[in-house]
Amino acid sequence: MQVDSDDSDSDILTEFVKQYYNSSPFVPKEIITTNELNELKLITEFLENKKGQHVNIHVPQKGESKALIKLAEDNARLVLSQDIERIKRHEKRTLGACMEIAELLGIEKAERMEAFDISHISGYNQVASMVVFENGEPRKNSYRKFRLRTIDGPDDYASMKEVLSRRFSDEKMNILPDVLMMDGGKGQVNVAEMVLDSLGLDIPVCGMVKDDRHRTRGLYYKNKELTFKPGSEAINMITALQDETHRFAITYHKLLRSKEQVHSILDDIEGIGPKRRKALLLHFKNIEAIKSASIEELMSLPEMNRASAEKVYEFFNK
DSSP states (O other), rough: OOOTTTTTTTHHHHHHHHHHHOOOOOOOOEOOOOSSOOTTTHHHHHHHHHHTTTOEOOOOOHHHHHHHHHHHHHHHHHHHHHHHHHHHHHHHIIHHHHHHHHHHHTTSSSEEEEEEEEEEETTTTEEEEEEEETTTTGGGGOOOEEEEOOOOOOOOHHHHHHHHHHHHTTOOOOOOEEEEEEEESHHHEEEEEEEEHHTTOOOEEEEEEEESSOOOOEEEEETEEEEETTTTTHHHHHHHHHHHHHHHHHHHHHHHHHHHHHGGGGGSTTTTOOOHHHHHHHOOOOOHHHHHHHHHHHTTTTTTTHHHHHHHHHHHHO
């Protein structure tokens, strides 16, 4: 329902009643209102036709109906007040925090922030995450996952260089952040600034710094560590951004590890494809039984011929 600034209370109430009861399956016998409705006769006729009996629409002047109107108005004011306070708190946590960050950094705005993190276990299955916050809230359809292509071993700086180069060279990702947030200090910031400089991009880069208890304590920016005021909403947002970036990277890393765990040792045997692998596992139940099987036993499966049986036998009995 759209309301214009010059609409009267009767105009608004009339439009509400029309829209509400047009879609509502239930029509009461009596409708009490705070103001006289416009088109009262037409609305009454419509509701009576829908209900199939008389409907009374009126503005009570006294008695129980008047008290009900007063109670409804008081409840509406209370709910509206609570909604306004909730909206104010939400804006303080989101837009307000963005303004705090922009003010701290001395930049025009920090509406879109992108954060990056690297996840690996001793260099194994290195992945990176890119998380986006817009106007202080996660924009999950803009998140990105990267599987490292060129790095062999646990080199976070080289990994971040690859990821940032891919992100800012991708024409499909043409929306640039107001601020780039790195999960780390000076080293990660320097890598990011080097990549951006090579691409001719001028984007502020910060490092999200943690204390000894692994809690976000401030931002590393232009060779200085900046701290937030006590009770600042900005530090809460940076903490949420850092935690979300780490969570997203870890989730992707776990997914890749779980996929690799599905890999069977039978996949490493030449000539054993999905069909033969399935047949072997269904018949022998486990790898140990396949290892102990003779060539003749392996050949007893319809899916296996002598050549494939010999390859399986030789693989486990070299």
